[in-house]
Amino acid sequence: MNDEYVKNIKNFVFESVLNEDSRLKYITLLGHIFDTKAILIIEKTTLELKDAMLFIEENGLFFELIEKNDIYHLFLGGIPFYDKKSPYAKITLIYPASEIHIKKYSRQSKCRVQETPEIYELYVKPYIETMKGPRIKWVYNILDHLAEKEHILYEYPDKENGFIIIPDLKWDQKTVSTLYYVAIVHRRDISSLRDLKKEHIPLLLHIKQAALDIIPKKFQEISQDQLKFFIHYHPSYYHFHVHISHIDFDSGDGMDVGRAYLLEDIINQLETMSDNFSFIQRTLTFFLGKKSDLWLNVFSSIMNTS
Amino acid sequence: MNDEYVKNIKNFVFESVLNEDSRLKYITLLGHIFDTKAILIIEKTTLELKDAMLFIEENGLFFELIEKNDIYHLFLGGIPFYDKKSPYAKITLIYPASEIHIKKYSRQSKCRVQETPEIYELYVKPYIETMKGPRIKWVYNILDHLAEKEHILYEYPDKENGFIIIPDLKWDQKTVSTLYYVAIVHRRDISSLRDLKKEHIPLLLHIKQAALDIIPKKFQEISQDQLKFFIHYHPSYYHFHVHISHIDFDSGDGMDVGRAYLLEDIINQLETMSDNFSFIQRTLTFFLGKKSDLWLNVFSSIMNTS
Numbered sequence: 046m047n048d049e050y051v052k053n054i055k056n057f058v059f060e061s062v063l064n065e066d067s068r069l070k071y072i073t074l075l076g077h078i079f080d081t082k083a084i085l086i087i088e089k090t091t092l093e094l095k096d097a098m099l100f101i102e103e104n105g106l107f108f109e110l111i112e113k114n115d116i117y118h119l120f121l122g123g124i125p126f127y128d129k130k131s132p133y134a135k136i137t138l139i140y141p142a143s144e145i146h147i148k149k150y151s152r153q154s155k156c157r158v159q160e161t162p163e164i165y166e167l168y169v170k171p172y173i174e175t176m177k178g179p180r181i182k183w184v185y186n187i188l189d190h191l192a193e194k195e196h197i198l199y200e201y202p203d204k205e206n207g208f209i210i211i212p213d214l215k216w217d218q219k220t221v222s223t224l225y226y227v228a229i230v231h232r233r234d235i236s237s238l239r240d241l242k243k244e245h246i247p248l249l250l251h252i253k254q255a256a257l258d259i260i261p262k263k264f265q266e267i268s269q270d271q272l273k274f275f276i277h278y279h280p281s282y283y284h285f286h287v288h289i290s291h292i293d294f295d296s297g298d299g300m301d302v303g304r305a306y307l308l309e310d311i312i313n314q315l316e317t318m319s320d321n322f323s324f325i326q327r328t329l330t331f332f333l334g335k336k337s338d339l340w341l342n343v344f345s346s347i348m349n350t351s
Numbered sequence: 352m353n354d355e356y357v358k359n360i361k362n363f364v365f366e367s368v369l370n371e372d373s374r375l376k377y378i379t380l381l382g383h384i385f386d387t388k389a390i391l392i393i394e395k396t397t398l399e400l401k402d403a404m405l406f407i408e409e410n411g412l413f414f415e416l417i418e419k420n421d422i423y424h425l426f427l428g429g430i431p432f433y434d435k436k437s438p439y440a441k442i443t444l445i446y447p448a449s450e451i452h453i454k455k456y457s458r459q460s461k462c463r464v465q466e467t468p469e470i471y472e473l474y475v476k477p478y479i480e481t482m483k484g485p486r487i488k489w490v491y492n493i494l495d496h497l498a499e500k501e502h503i504l505y506e507y508p509d510k511e512n513g514f515i516i517i518p519d520l521k522w523d524q525k526t527v528s529t530l531y532y533v534a535i536v537h538r539r540d541i542s543s544l545r546d547l548k549k550e551h552i553p554l555l556l557h558i559k560q561a562a563l564d565i566i567p568k569k570f571q572e573i574s575q576d577q578l579k580f581f582i583h584y585h586p587s588y589y590h591f592h593v594h595i596s597h598i599d600f601d602s603g604d605g606m607d608v609g610r611a612y613l614l615e616d617i618i619n620q621l622e623t624m625s626d627n628f629s630f631i632q633r634t635l636t637f638f639l640g641k642k643s644d645l646w647l648n649v650f651s652s653i654m655n656t657s
Binding site: 064096143 | 356357359360361363364365368369370371373374375376378379380381382384387388389391392393394396397398399400402403404407408414416419421423424426427428437438439440441442443444445446447448449452453455456457458461462463464465535543574576577579580581598599606607608609610611612613615616619620623624625632633634635636638654
């Protein structure tokens with residue numbers, strides 16, 4: 046039985062690559078076996094602990110330092126019995142590692158949280174206030190042209206509806222398929238989605254239109270309908286900003302529902318809300334890691350009562 | 352320079368596994384180098400075409416047939432110069448492959464689409480009507496107890512607010528961390544999110560409560576706050592259903608904003624909408640693959656005019 050199917054696969058004749066994914070490490074090939082079309086999906090197996098341990102225990106393996114930035118060391122590595130010219134794994138060494146690093150790179154258990162308007166007002170808003178000031182000084186530095194001035198793609202300097210579009214640090218500023226900008230607003234009174242009201246619709250529309258006008262002009266390979274606009278709740282910093290990425294950018298869980306909100310959807314919700322309504326009256330549901338600041342400082346203590 | 356850092360990594364002493372991911376093929380280790388903590392992240396490299404070609408060209412490699420179901424053949428495979436006991440890749444052979452398979456497994460370019468209420472009414476709704484009837488006979492078979500009856504987790508047989516909770520085919524019905532159920536409603540007049548109105552709030556709440564009551568009782572390892580409830584727009588079939596999964600279930604792009612909507616968010620939007628408003632008046636934004644039926648049959652021809 047087995048032999049027959051193995052014989053089939055050994056008669057596969059390659060025609061073309063249908064798909065590949067560097068994140069998931071697979072490649073999909075089209076070909077034929079005798080006169081019949083066949084598809085072959087080849088995916089690397091899970092990296093198990095015993096394989097990983099080879100990098101620590103064996104002496105015959107090779108390492109090549111690719112980059113070092115402060116405590117972050119990036120290597121390519123091979124294992125003794127694997128083809129010496131092809132790296133088998135990418136290895137990142139963080140050394141010295143602090144407790145914060147250890148927390149950041151550890152698996153977190155998660156839970157579903159409902160943030161009602163009452164919980165927001167009583168517990169979350171005071172927490173957000175503690176996350177401002179010096180913690181977002183780097184944002185003000187960008188807005189005040191004290192940092193990253195040379196990277197600004199576009200600025201509309203208006204105090205009310207103004208913003209700066211600047212490359213996100215996630216982006217290498219070269220690869221168009223992973224293009225990632227962020228639009229940071231000049232006004233400092235919008236901490237997050239929660240503070241958005243009908244009056245902010247022109248600001249949001251202006252951000253979208255500016256990006257649609259400028260980015261496809263700068264990068265001929267990208268069209269207007271290949272840009273994604275989204276915001277995070279909770280965001281990683283509490284000064285309102287909009288993420289702008291290539292439609293193919295794979296952000297892992299950064300596009301997940303319960304974290305990401307499409308800019309267009311937010312605008313449409315604001316447009317169709319009654320005048321006396323805004324996001325401050327919404328119950329928002331999201332998934333929190335139990336090592337996150339928001340869980341530790343806010344939700345862990347109120348989950349029993351909500 | 353290089354040597355010094357390679358020396359560091361070779362002195363890494365393993366303490367524990369911080370994290371691992373079988374989908375992304377990485378493992379994160381905590382350890383120390385001399386007296387200082389260090390983190391090692393080891394991730395398999397991209398599967399390149401030349402590596403994949405080894406499986407076709409070389410004779411010394413091994414294949415093991417793991418499963419065969421109709422045209423789908425699953426193998427584990429190794430390459431000649433790699434440890435013969437450890438499989439290097441998981442290989443799926445689809446043979447014979449039809450044009451539909453080839454389309455399904457090919458990379459698609461995507462674009463952002465705005466479905467206004469007008470576009471929905473004029474073009475999308477008629478398309479949805481063509482996707483009913485025989486195409487969702489399998490759904491009616493479940494609801495009528497003609498199929499999968501033995502797998503039903505829970506049924507509330509009411510015609511108005513009734514539904515069946517049944518395992519999704521994605522789930523092996525064993526592994527709790529990938530738990531995946533679907534709640535299919537009995538009424539046949541809700542094709543999708545677009546048809547939801549205030550009057551459906553009790554139905555939605557009932558589905559959520561039933562799952563929260565039953566699933567953690569059946570699986571002691573899972574708590575109520577570890578369940579995710581979401582719906583898709585556009586869904587893969589046009590009969591209203593709610594996805595219920597473990598919070599850790601990694602559905603690739605199935606949880607992406609622009610496709611997935613949290614059940615809680617939908618309920619809250621319905622609750623806070625004015626009485627004469629519903630999702631049929633919303634502009635919905637999503638990302639469509641240019642080989643999808645919805646693109647080919649609907650949006651490709653109207654994108655220039657919208």
